[in-house]
Amino acid sequence: MKLGYNEATCMKRSSVENDLKLCEKYGYDYIELRLDMLKEYLKDHSIEELKGFFQTSHLKPYAFNSIEDINFCGEQQWKELVDLFTFGCQVAQAIGNPYMIVVPTMGDDMCRKTEAEVFEDSVSVLNKLADIAQPYGVKLAFEPIGDRRWACNSIREAYEIVKAVDREDVGLAVDCINVYLHDKCADAGYLEEIPLDKIFVFHINDCEDLPLGVLDHCHRLFPGDGCIPITKLTEPLKRKGYDEIASLELFRPEYWEMDPEDVIRIGAEKSKQFL
Numbered sequence: 001m002k003l004g005y006n007e008a009t010c011m012k013r014s015s016v017e018n019d020l021k022l023c024e025k026y027g028y029d030y031i032e033l034r035l036d037m038l039k040e041y042l043k044d045h046s047i048e049e050l051k052g053f054f055q056t057s058h059l060k061p062y063a064f065n066s067i068e069d070i071n072f073c074g075e076q077q078w079k080e081l082v083d084l085f086t087f088g089c090q091v092a093q094a095i096g097n098p099y100m101i102v103v104p105t106m107g108d109d110m111c112r113k114t115e116a117e118v119f120e121d122s123v124s125v126l127n128k129l130a131d132i133a134q135p136y137g138v139k140l141a142f143e144p145i146g147d148r149r150w151a152c153n154s155i156r157e158a159y160e161i162v163k164a165v166d167r168e169d170v171g172l173a174v175d176c177i178n179v180y181l182h183d184k185c186a187d188a189g190y191l192e193e194i195p196l197d198k199i200f201v202f203h204i205n206d207c208e209d210l211p212l213g214v215l216d217h218c219h220r221l222f223p224g225d226g227c228i229p230i231t232k233l234t235e236p237l238k239r240k241g242y243d244e245i246a247s248l249e250l251f252r253p254e255y256w257e258m259d260p261e262d263v264i265r266i267g268a269e270k271s272k273q274f275l
Contacts, residue, residue, distance in 0.1 A: 001237070001275040002029035003268060004062055004247030006203065007037050010263050012256035016041035016050075022264045023059050030062035030245045032201075033097070035088055038064070051095045062245050063099035063141060063173075063201050064088045070125050071105035071118065071151045085129060089136040099200055101141045101173050102129060104151040111148045118151045122161045130170050141200040143173035146181025147216070154182045155190045162198060175203035175249065177220055180228045181212065188229075191236040199242060203249040204271050206230065217251040222270040234274050246275055 005028045007019055014022075016037050023031050041050070054060055067085050069077070088100055104110075104122065122142075130140055144150070144158035152158050155174065162170055172194065179185050191199075206226030208219040223230055234246070248267040255263050 001202070001234075001243060001246040003271055003275060004028060004030040004032060004245035005264065005267065006032040006065060006247045006249035007034040008065065009248055009250040009255065009267065010258075010260040011037060012253075013258075014260040017045070018260060019264075020053055020057070020059065022261055024057055026265050026268045028059055028264075028268060030060055030247065032063045032065050032101075032245075032247050032249070033061060034065050035067075035084060038091065039087075047091055047094045050091075054095055061092075061095050061097035062247070063101050064092060064097060066101040066103050066143070067129070068103040069105040070102050070129070071110075071121050072113075073105075073125075082132065086132060089133050089138045092138045093136040097138070099139050099141045100133065101143055101201060102126070103143050104145060104153075106145070106150045108149065110151045113151055115157060118157070119161055119164070122152060123164050126161070126165045126170050127167070130165070130167055134169060139169040139171065139200060141171055141173035143175060143201070144178060144182075145175075146178040153178075154187050155179060155194070156187045159190065159194050159198065168197075171198040171200035173201035173203065174199060174233070176205050176223075176228050176230055176233055177207050177217065178203075179233060180207060181215065184212065185229060185232060188232050188236075191233065196240040196242060199237065199240075200244075202237060202242070202244070202246050204230065204234075204246045204274060205248065205250055218253055220250045220252050222250070222266060223248070223274055224270050230274050246271060 206221040209227040
């Protein structure tokens with residue numbers, strides 16, 4: 001597996017310029033750029049400048065994060081989503097970024113949606129977004145979020161949606177904490193059933209040992225520092241021959257207050273033991 005870095009990890013005290021420099025310094029292979037940080041970067045830099053960096057660097061772009069709340073959109077919400085998505089696709093094409101991560105809708109009412117409703121809406125939306133992305137050569141990585149506040153929260157459910165979409169350019173993003181949040185890795189074994197060519201992105205992280213319902217994304221930890229059985233998730237990927245990104249993605253406020261260089265350095269050291 002290749003070592004990746006997701007910009008959420010230091011987003012409060014860092015920038016695209018800084019993340020690029022530090023990820024190159026500490027031997028990361030890939031970076032997942034955040035769309036909000038990318039927009040900030042483009043206020044003072046050009047797409048050509050960003051493209052030029054990747055052309056001369058070991059570090060390469062991998063996936064943009066993220067298009068969120070894709071389910072059950074109203075008309076105005078959908079228009080804004082498509083505008084952001086199209087912007088992302090245009091920049092992705094220019095710099096050679098192959099994937100866009102798309103995330104189901106979060107809301108207190110999502111737990112009342114039936115699986116059939118989520119399935120039907122997700123299949124429709126993913127097809128619409130994939131149609132937009134196709135001319136740009138961008139693929140969609142659909143990421144289930146383990147908490148029931150999100151419309152789709154299990155690997156099983158997400159793969160059934162992706163399988164029904166049945167397109168080469170639509171696959172999955174698998175995230176350690178999201179697998180753990182779904183009943184403490186209850187469907188981790190389902191990874192064995194997912195074809196290798198449908199696993200587009202893998203996010204590596206750990207978390208505090210807290211009860212489900214209390215545990216949240218702010219409780220993420222460096223890989224190996226918490227209670228997630230990470231090897232239970234990486235071993236099936238290794239057996240399949242997965243050799244793409246294992247991307248460090250942390251949303252921990254404590255890490256946001258640290259020097260980004262320390263976080264990126266420690267993150268590389270902690271992640272590499274599982275690759």
